[in-house]
Amino acid sequence: MVAHPSRRREATLEDVAREAGVSVATASRALTGRGPASNATRTRVAAAARELGYVPHAAARALATRSGTHVVVAVGGHTAHVLDDPYVARVLTATARTAAARDVGVSVRWLPLHDPGELGRLAEDRGIGGIVLVNPTRPALAAVPRAARGRIAAIGIGTRDVPSFDVDNGAAATRLVEHLVAGGRRRVAMITGPLWLPCTRRALAAYHRAAAESAIPPRAVPGDFTAARGGSAAAEIMARWPDTDAIFALGDLSALGALGALRRAGVDVPGDVAVAGFDDIDFAALSDPGLTTTTNPVEAIATGAATAVLDRRAPGPPTLYPSTLVLRDSA
Amino acid sequence: MVAHPSRRREATLEDVAREAGVSVATASRALTGRGPASNATRTRVAAAARELGYVPHAAARALATRSGTHVVVAVGGHTAHVLDDPYVARVLTATARTAAARDVGVSVRWLPLHDPGELGRLAEDRGIGGIVLVNPTRPALAAVPRAARGRIAAIGIGTRDVPSFDVDNGAAATRLVEHLVAGGRRRVAMITGPLWLPCTRRALAAYHRAAAESAIPPRAVPGDFTAARGGSAAAEIMARWPDTDAIFALGDLSALGALGALRRAGVDVPGDVAVAGFDDIDFAALSDPGLTTTTNPVEAIATGAATAVLDRRAPGPPTLYPSTLVLRDSA
DNA sequence: CCCACCCATGGAAGCGCTTCCACCACAAGG
DNA sequence: CCTTGTGGTGGAAGCGCTTCCATGGGTGGG
Numbered sequence: 001m002v003a004h005p006s007r008r009r010e011a012t013l014e015d016v017a018r019e020a021g022v023s024v025a026t027a028s029r030a031l032t033g034r035g036p037a038s039n040a041t042r043t044r045v046a047a048a049a050r051e052l053g054y055v056p057h058a059a060a061r062a063l064a065t066r067s068g069t070h071v072v073v074a075v076g077g078h079t080a081h082v083l084d085d086p087y088v089a090r091v092l093t094a095t096a097r098t099a100a101a102r103d104v105g106v107s108v109r110w111l112p113l114h115d116p117g118e119l120g121r122l123a124e125d126r127g128i129g130g131i132v133l134v135n136p137t138r139p140a141l142a143a144v145p146r147a148a149r150g151r152i153a154a155i156g157i158g159t160r161d162v163p164s165f166d167v168d169n170g171a172a173a174t175r176l177v178e179h180l181v182a183g184g185r186r187r188v189a190m191i192t193g194p195l196w197l198p199c200t201r202r203a204l205a206a207y208h209r210a211a212a213e214s215a216i217p218p219r220a221v222p223g224d225f226t227a228a229r230g231g232s233a234a235a236e237i238m239a240r241w242p243d244t245d246a247i248f249a250l251g252d253l254s255a256l257g258a259l260g261a262l263r264r265a266g267v268d269v270p271g272d273v274a275v276a277g278f279d280d281i282d283f284a285a286l287s288d289p290g291l292t293t294t295t296n297p298v299e300a301i302a303t304g305a306a307t308a309v310l311d312r313r314a315p316g317p318p319t320l321y322p323s324t325l326v327l328r329d330s331a
Numbered sequence: 332m333v334a335h336p337s338r339r340r341e342a343t344l345e346d347v348a349r350e351a352g353v354s355v356a357t358a359s360r361a362l363t364g365r366g367p368a369s370n371a372t373r374t375r376v377a378a379a380a381r382e383l384g385y386v387p388h389a390a391a392r393a394l395a396t397r398s399g400t401h402v403v404v405a406v407g408g409h410t411a412h413v414l415d416d417p418y419v420a421r422v423l424t425a426t427a428r429t430a431a432a433r434d435v436g437v438s439v440r441w442l443p444l445h446d447p448g449e450l451g452r453l454a455e456d457r458g459i460g461g462i463v464l465v466n467p468t469r470p471a472l473a474a475v476p477r478a479a480r481g482r483i484a485a486i487g488i489g490t491r492d493v494p495s496f497d498v499d500n501g502a503a504a505t506r507l508v509e510h511l512v513a514g515g516r517r518r519v520a521m522i523t524g525p526l527w528l529p530c531t532r533r534a535l536a537a538y539h540r541a542a543a544e545s546a547i548p549p550r551a552v553p554g555d556f557t558a559a560r561g562g563s564a565a566a567e568i569m570a571r572w573p574d575t576d577a578i579f580a581l582g583d584l585s586a587l588g589a590l591g592a593l594r595r596a597g598v599d600v601p602g603d604v605a606v607a608g609f610d611d612i613d614f615a616a617l618s619d620p621g622l623t624t625t626t627n628p629v630e631a632i633a634t635g636a637a638t639a640v641l642d643r644r645a646p647g648p649p650t651l652y653p654s655t656l657v658l659r660d661s662a
Numbered sequence: 663c664c665c666a667c668c669c670a671t672g673g674a675a676g677c678g679c680t681t682c683c684a685c686c687a688c689a690a691g692g
Numbered sequence: 693c694c695t696t697g698t699g700g701t702g703g704a705a706g707c708g709c710t711t712c713c714a715t716g717g718g719t720g721g722g
Contacts, residue, residue: 010455012708023672028710035711036670058458059400060708062390063677069390069400069458070436083428086613089420096423096439097414103458105401105436108427126341126678127389127400127434227617256617263619282417283614286558286587288594343678354702359680366681367700391678394707457708 011052020048031056058103068129068151070105071095071309074122076135076158078194080110085225086253086281087298088134091156094302095132102310104129113196116140123148130309132302134158135197150312155305157199163308164318165301169199169250169278170206172294172323176248176276177210179292180331185246185274189219191233191258193250203250203278219244223254230257235265238273245273246331252277252284252293259287259330274331278323290328297321342383351379362387389434399460401436402426402640405453407466407489409525411441416556417584417612418488418629419465425633426463433641435460444527447471454479461640463633465489466528484644486636488530494639495649496632500530500581500609501537503625503654507579507607508541510623511662516577516605520550522564522589524581534581534609550575554585561588566596569604576604577662583608583615583624590618590661605662609654621659628652 017027022041029035030045037045048054062069073092075082082088088108096106111118116139122131123144130151133141135158144152154162157169180188190207193200204220211218219241221233230249234257237244247262249255255277262269269275269289277284277293284291301321307313348358353372360366361376368376379385393400404423406413413419419439427437442449447470453462454475464472464485472492475483485493488500511519521538524531535551542549550572552564561580565588568575578593580586586608593600600606600620608615608624615622632652638644 010457013710014708024709025673025711026671029671032710036668038670041670053452053455055452055456055458057394057708058456059390059393060677061710062400063388063394063679064708064710066677069393072431072436083424086417086420089417089424092424092427093414093420093439096427096437100403100438100440103438105403105438106427107431107434107436108424109431121384121386124341124384125386127386227613253613256614260617260619282558282584283587283617286591286614286618288591288619344680345678355679356681356702356704357700360701363680369700372700388678391707392680394709395678395680397707 011054015052016045016048016054019052020045068127070107070128071099071130071132071306072107072109072122072128073132073134074109074111074119076111076113076137076140078113083108083110090298091134091302094299095306098303098306099310104310111136111140113137116143120144123151132305132309153305153309155301157197159198160318163316165304166318166320167296167301167323168320169203169323172278173203173206174210175325176294177207179325180246180248180274180276181214181216183274183331186216187241187244188216188246188248189237189241189244191223191230191247191249191254192220193223193225195222200250223249225251225253227253227257230254231261234258234261247273248276250278252279252281252291255291256283256287259291270330276331280326289330292328292331293326294323295326296323342385346383347376347379347385350383351376399458401438401459402430402461402463402637403438403440403453403459404463404465405440405442405450407442407444407468407471409444414439414441421629422465422633425630426637429634429637430641435641442467442471444468447474451475454483463636463640484636484640486632488528490529491649494647496635497649497651498627498632498654499651500534500654503609504534504537505541506656507625508538510656511577511579511605511607512545512547514605514662517547518572518575519547519577519579520568520572520575522554522561522578522580522585523551524554524556526553531581554580556582556584558584558588561585562592565589565592578604579607581609583610583612583622586622587614587618590622601661607662611657620661623659623662624657625654626657627654
């Protein structure tokens, strides 16, 4: 039990000011650190606030400062199902943790591919303090009014059209292909992500370049980041190009799906076909054989993006996080 | 591109009122549906709002109505690491989706086991519209002041001390043990969750009861829901009771960890030892062999809890969701 | 010794919304 | 015809905070 006088009104800034013997204006300045305030008052006010268990009213503050009370994670995709993607869950969790530290909430929203206006509408909502974009489309970005541009920061497997934080998946794809080739593989196929995603196209381009350099035939089939599609894509690959000796999937989920399908089909992994993924999700380590993959520092990326949004930092150039190779048994 | 006059102030209720030729008071009443308003005004105001693209300022509304702007998902645990648990991620995602539909944000907070006061402080934060509790401790619940009780709803693998939504893991554990016994297993060990969790104790009790009924020796070691601990716990079990022929873990992550450890140790699964989990996470289907487990409808549970919080529904008795057995190859 | 300057402070005006209350017109009952 | 309702409406007072602006008491330079 806690010693709470049970019928007390919760403390407001006015109470704190009275307790500290200053005006609300001064109390506000002392507490927020904005504007002048002597050290003496600063500590006195802080003490009063602690004493009274004062917690600032986020809505009132937002109203007065004309800033939003929450940031939204907006995810582009064909269906609302993208919100169920574990990748999105990681972004959301990291964003929420970052935001919680500054006492702002987080929402998720699906940005339908077919309705580019949604993002514009979101950007006009004054309740929103910032937007973390995941995989937005160009048309959607174009739909946000100039005036609202300042409030937006971007992130993710997504665009480079706005300041963003992203993993360098071009380099990762290249390194992975090189590793497979170094291991003696000569027929390296790729399961991509959805083709409308710029990041898919970048990774695909890197794959094509690496394949050309190693003189291996390009073999790519489109995927959608799901395990189910990974399985069917692997089957498709083996049917079309039976001599394939390695499969690289954009996304561990797809890679694990492919791995499962191959094993069920009696293919030896990595004996007959090597399998590699992308993201290094927890389960990559648990599969049998362990999945070779490259890391995707989603948490760092999401945290960086959320921090940038919350600080309203000046838009810089896209920031690329490095991805490192994780060697396990599947390749 | 969207046709937005680029330098326009966003519409406020005052603009809507002027456009509709009524006062702000009337506009507010017409829009919210609270208080009297003639049908004519109601439609006129609605039209004006649509025309102007008016979206109510959530913070201002929250300030005026003294209601919160976001709901927080509060997770009890030893370390802040609990926030990384995939289970929590699922709860968070589902809550965020539900909340987004009503335009409220969501935060996550860690409730340290050693600081029961944190929840009380949370409950006093006027910015918070509701709290979804995950695994709160009794002392923490006791620390929330009476006055704030009305704002709380609870959920999860957690408590039954407040109105809650939970999976019936007692029944699930019983069913799983019975299934293992029916399959001829006689030495069924269990890897539990953290012992301070009521849900762990309930599942453990169910296991003990089922074991007693089937005359099998009780063998339980504590776990923590992680894959790593699952692996070490399995090793511990096999060292202490070498004749164990089945392991049931509370949580698929632990089960998969155990499965991996057993295979690496050269144990045949399910030949020598059967393995079963709990939760039916995506990866349960992808492991080799596929993991036998029981479902945990987290999304439904979280959605139900979030809805209850948002609607401020009268606290009812704890609601139990059924768990169904998913038979795969590991048991 | 005075003036200019500066820093710390308090008063007060909002931010956009809800809601209490007084008000008005009109209908029905005495 | 006057009273007593009644439902629709507008005025205005906040909700708790930030911030502009004016004010005051200090310091240093002239």
